[in-house]
Amino acid sequence: MYQVRQIGQQEAQLFKEWAAREGWNPGLNDIDCFFPQDPNGFFAGFVNDTMVTTGSAIIYNDNFAFFGFLICHPDYRGEGYGLAITQERLDYVGDRCTGLDGVVDMQQKYRRNGFEIAFNNIRFEGMAPTETTVDGHHRILDARQASAGCLADYDAAHFPARRQAFLQHWIHQPGTTALIACDSTNEDATVITDAKHIKGLIVCRPCITGYKIGPLFSDDFDTANQLLSSVLCRIPGQLFYLDITDDNADAHKLVDRWQMQKVFETARMYRNGKPQLPLDRIFGITTFELG
Numbered sequence: 001m002y003q004v005r006q007i008g009q010q011e012a013q014l015f016k017e018w019a020a021r022e023g024w025n026p027g028l029n030d031i032d033c034f035f036p037q038d039p040n041g042f043f044a045g046f047v048n049d050t051m052v053t054t055g056s057a058i059i060y061n062d063n064f065a066f067f068g069f070l071i072c073h074p075d076y077r078g079e080g081y082g083l084a085i086t087q088e089r090l091d092y093v094g095d096r097c098t099g100l101d102g103v104v105d106m107q108q109k110y111r112r113n114g115f116e117i118a119f120n121n122i123r124f125e126g127m128a129p130t131e132t133t134v135d136g137h138h139r140i141l142d143a144r145q146a147s148a149g150c151l152a153d154y155d156a157a158h159f160p161a162r163r164q165a166f167l168q169h170w171i172h173q174p175g176t177t178a179l180i181a182c183d184s185t186n187e188d189a190t191v192i193t194d195a196k197h198i199k200g201l202i203v204c205r206p207c208i209t210g211y212k213i214g215p216l217f218s219d220d221f222d223t224a225n226q227l228l229s230s231v232l233c234r235i236p237g238q239l240f241y242l243d244i245t246d247d248n249a250d251a252h253k254l255v256d257r258w259q260m261q262k263v264f265e266t267a268r269m270y271r272n273g274k275p276q277l278p279l280d281r282i283f284g285i286t287t288f289e290l291g
Contacts, residue, residue, distance in 0.1 A: 057089035060161035067100035068289030115269035120246035126260035132233035136226025143178035153195035160275035210239030216284030
C-alpha cells in the first residue's frame with residue numbers, strides 16, 4: 001500500500017542522497033539549510049514502509065511557495081506514485097503562487113497540474129583557475145557584515161518572497177563563501193545596514209562534486225564578474241557550477257568569460273500567477289530546489 005506523509009529533518013537527509021544519484025549534485029548542507037524555512041514542507045511516499053518517492057513544498061509566506069526534490073525510486077516508476085505525492089504537495093500549498101524548476105522531460109506533466117513556463121534556466125560547469133585576478137571598483141565584503149534585515153531586503157528585490165531566516169542559514173553553512181559588493185559610501189563601516197549600498201550578492205557552497213554558485217545577484221556584468229572572481233580565487237582548481245537565467249544576456253557573457261560549459265537546462269514554471277523578477281540582475285539562481 002502506498003502512503004504519502006510529511007517527514008522530519010533526519011529522514012529528509014535521504015533527499016540529498018537521492019538527488020546525488022540523479023546527478024543533481026546537491027550541496028553538502030542543503031537539507032539543513034532548507035528545512036528551517038518550512039519544517040512541514042518535506043514529503044515522502046512509502047510502500048510497505050519503504051521510501052519510494054520524495055518531494056518538497058516549501059511555503060515562504062501566504063502568497064508564495066516552491067516545489068523541489070520530486071524523485072521516484074527507479075524500481076517504482078510508472079506506477080503513478082509521483083503524481084500522488086505531487087497532489088499532496090498541491091493540497092499543502094493551496095492557492096499560493098507556486099514555482100518549480102522542471103527538467104525538460106517533466107514539463108508536460110507539470111503543465112497538466114497548471115504550471116506554465118516563465119523562463120529557462122541553464123546549468124553551467126567550469127574550472128576555477130589556479131590563479132585569479134580580481135578586477136572591479138566595488139568594495140567586496142563578507143556577506144555576514146550586512147545585517148540580517150539588510151541582506152534580506154536586498155535579496156527580496158530578486159526573489160518573490162522575503163527569506164531572512166533561510167539566508168542566514170545559507171551564508172553560515174560550513175565551507176561556504178558569501179560576499180557582497182558595496183558602493184563607496186561609508187567606506188569605514190564594518191556593518192552594512194541599508195540595502196541601497198549593496199550592489200551584488202554571491203554565495204558559493206560545497207557540493208558532492210565541487211562548488212555551486214547561488215545566488216549571484218548583481219546590478220550589472222562588471223559587478224557580477226568582480227564577485228565571481230572574488231569567489232574563484234578562493235577555490236583554485238576546483239569545479240564550480242552556476243545556474244543562469246537564459247533571458248539574461250550578460251549572464252551568458254559571464255559564463256563565456258569563464259569558459260564554462262552547459263550541463264543541462266530546466267524551465268522555471270509557476271502556477272497561480274507569475275512573479276515579476278528583474279532577470280537582468282539575476283546572474284545565478286539560488287537553487288533548483290528552493291528557487
